[in-house]
Amino acid sequence: MARENEEQLSALARPVHQQLSQYRVQQIQAVLTLMDEGNTVPFIARYRKERTGSLDEVAIREIEDEANRLSKLNKRRQDVLKTIADQQALTPQLKQNLEHATTLQQVEDLYLPYKKKRQTKATIAAQHGLKPLAEWLLTFPQENLDARARQYVKPEQDLPDLAAVWDGVHEILAETFSEQAAFREWIRHYTWQHGELTSKLRRGAKDRDEQQVYATYYEFNQRLNQLPPYRVLAINRGEREKILSVGIDIDATSILQYGHFRLVGQHKGPAVAKIEAAFADAYKRFLGPAIERELRRQLTDRADEHAIQVFGNNLYHLLMQAPLKGKVVMGFDPAYRTGCKLAIMDANGRFLTKQVIYPHKPASGKQRAAAGPAFKQLLEQYHVEMIAIGNGTASRESEEFVSDILKTLDHPVYYVLVNEAGASVYSASANARAEFSDLHVEERSAVSIGRRLQDPLAELVKIDPKAVGVGQYQHDVPEKALDEQLDRIVETAVNQVGVNVNTASPELLTHISGLTATTAQNIVTYRNDNGAFASRKELQKVPRLGPKAYQQSVGFLRIIGGQDPLDNTDIHPESYSATRQLLQGLTAERAAIGTPKLQQELAQLNQDKWAAELGVGRETLADIIAGLSKPGRDLRDTMPAPLLRQDVLTMADLKPGMELQGTVRNVVDFGAFVDIGVKQDGLVHISQLADHYVSDPSVEVTIGDVVTVWVLTVDENRQRIQLTMRTDGHD
CATH class of the missing domain: 1.10.150.310 (Tex RuvX-like domain-like)
Structure with missing residues (x-):
């Protein structure tokens, strides 16, 4: 990432921005210099600690991102300065304001009056020569206004009478007020502090929300600065699906008073009413809607950024789950009609053999009877020590089948329920076809499930991170930003662990620092x-x-x-x-x-x-x-080792107060989903994560954690399990 000039480096090195205030100038300069030299983030974090003061990958990325932000800001600033200068409208004060702007929004606010725009009522009025009259009105003259305005009546220029003249002046003033950077900034801040996001059920839309997914938001309002990100994304989705009507509600009284204070102040006279009316109209037609769009976009951007961070944090902990080293593992991909696909890997993950068994209906009685002996023979022939069962279709029945067989063995064999999200994506990929060209898609999936237990990192890097099932609204956020963040997470995880160069796959090696x-x-x-x-x-x-x-x-x-x-x-x-x-x-x-x-x-x-x-x-x-x-x-x-099981549990076995151990499968803003060995993961709501107040679930739990939970409620009809991790009164 090349620095454009020393001025930018100096600007970034001054820790004036809150997100960089924790770093010393020397640290920032060192990071930027090292990156200019072509060093990667993992390399800098691991092997250049003396120069950076031991900054980790997160800190280095923050500096990199701020450098990129400033680069974009400086480029836009220079473009705006040139454009305004070309119009011969660049005053010393405006130049100073632009040079001191710290955000793109501030630059755009200052540029707005000089931006080329389509023909408006205001520009037409200015073309008809009404701008001097509008400027004169702002001097608050005490004389008769109509007397001066009559000089501008020109029927040949569509100004047939005084009403047309004052309408034109009104348009010029309203547009001028709407383009004032100071007005926009104050109204934006006031609306953010005092405005509410409201949502209502659209007329006739209830039928489209059959499961009442958005029922919470049929009549909803909350202060903008208090909205949690997941609500913003949920409301946005409901609006896109034409189920909700969404807007921002704000009492405009204080805004109009602010306009009076800034524009009128202590002035008296006949011009006051016209100026106040122009400002009120400017707010109603221009400022209000524009600020609403900006704040909705700001809310969405923040929510997107938060959702991407949640996904990234979950992905990191998923990749960093403890591997099950040195064990012969069977991957078990459950299914009904097409049979359960089995694949056995040796202790190093090398594929040994495969087989298909039919333990479930609608298979024939003969096929079901043969499934048990065939399964048991594989376990004994290859000395299988662990079984990884995919948690998708037919997983509960497969778990019961496996559990019954394990009880007949004379030596301990355990099984683990493995999240199979994305396994089918990998199985159908070009990489999977190249690795196992002689296997069917479902058989490759069984290999992937087994290897996920042996080495989650090495196997999961073969899959598009968005397919691993640990996100929150990942389909609603900008794909480019999500991909960039997830690539960073994978790069960090792979390089923190390191790889065996003699066994690593090309997909794993691609994420190593410096390699393509x-x-x-x-x-x-x-x-x-x-x-x-x-x-x-x-x-x-x-x-x-x-x-x-x-x-x-x-x-x-x-x-x-x-x-x-x-x-x-x-x-x-x-x-x-x-x-x-x-x-x-x-x-x-x-x-x-x-x-x-x-x-x-x-x-x-x-x-x-x-x-x-x-x-x-x-x-x-x-x-x-x-x-x-x-x-x-x-x-x-x-990291916590996988939770090994030998016996099966069903939802019917669950009773309120029952104590269980489970594995955290996903962490979201409102809690965590825990696999307790039944088909459906249970939800530990944020209020049930600890005996103390929790504002961020990821502080309490991460994916892969083995936790003790107690059952609160079980709803078999809706397939919902409520769990708690609180120790104060779970019974």
Whole structure:
């Protein structure tokens, strides 16, 4: 991201904007410089901590976004300055106001009077020569107004009488008042503080809302500055579906008083009434509707941004769920008519075999009878340790089937209900066809479900993030902004974890810092042609993986069991020399990496002394120590493990007060949905998340959390379960 000039850098480096006030000028300058040099956000966050003061990805993204915002603002400002100057209307005061504008809205407000517009009643009146009369009226003359106005009566110019003259003056004044930046800013702020968003059921629209999805908003009003984002999006959707009529309600009395104060003040005389009438009309026809559109757009933009943040936060925690390492897993894709598709993966995720069984109606009795023995034989033949059951169609019946079989085994096998959202999307994709060309779509889905349990991150990156089912109104928000945020989240998660370069798929490698789809595929192709990589250095032989891409990516690529144990750490090769000096100083061999003895020695180091001796920053030394202490570490190992089950639960089994354990599947503004082992996830409303007040559910729970809940109510007819996590009176 190239900086346009030093002035912009200086403007951004001054922490005048609230979102950047927490960062020092030096940090902002360092981030912008590093990005100018072509460094990626994950690389800067991990390997340039000394220069940024240990800013994380979120902070670096905030600075990047503010830089982009200022870049757009500066470009628009320069365009406006040039346009007004070309009109020979750029006064020193206007130039100063534009140069001090901090938002695009302020720039547009200042530009509005000079903006080319279609022919209006006001422009026609000005063309007829009425502008001087309008300007004279604003001097509050005490003489007879009609006497002066008669001079402008010109029948040949469509000004046949005094009424036509004053109508033209009224239009000029109303348009002038509506284009005053100060008026627009004050009215916008006042409306935001005191206005209410209202919604009503449109006449005859109730039949279109058969399930009364929008019943809450049939007669609804709430202050604009208190509206939660999800309500804005719900109301907007109801309006788009022509079920709701929506508007902003504001008492205009104070606004008209403000106009009187700004325009009239202490003046008296016959001009007052005409000026007040022009301002009232300007508000009614121009200012009011324009401000309403702006504030509706502002509400929607904020709601969109919040929904995108919620989706991103949920996606991050979904990707960072703990993998189930070293287990032979069966993926179980349930279905009725077409049968349940089974796929078995070894402990490394390698596909072993597949089969279709028919345990459910409408299959014949013979097919159902054969399903159990065939299923059990697969479990025993391949020593399956875990079963991942997709939570879609026929999942409850499949869960009962699996549970009954597991009870007959002489060794423990567990099952996990896996969210299969997006599995069908992946199964039909070109990537899935390339990976499993000899499998049917449904069989690929079973593989995906099983691998999601083994390594959620590696499998979910193959799927469009919007298809994984953890969003809130994701279909209503701007697709480009959503895609950009989700790409960032995936990039952050993949690089925080790192990948085994000898097993990673091209889809996973594509998200590694510095790599593209082409270089990721080249890595896999080189690996297939030449065998497993023995060292990180060997990556330099990959076609089109140049020095910069190598520098940006290599620290996130792991070589397990390679020539150098350091290659299985997140220590960057640029720090290998310092790392070896440290090991030599401790008289430790590289083979000792990760041993308790070395961990103890490293914990007792005088870091300031060693940082100076090695010529590295203290932050880099701390990362070297962490890498030597825990080679191959995986951040996800600290996340909650999947909730393993052996027995089935149905909605009929649920009773108020029953205590259960469940897995958080989705977090939204009004609470969290928890999988408690029945077909339908239960809702923990925001008011039931904790014994204390909760304003943001994501502070209390995240996707993948294993939580203790109590049943509040069960509505089998509507398939709704209300749960609580409160400990004060759940019974």
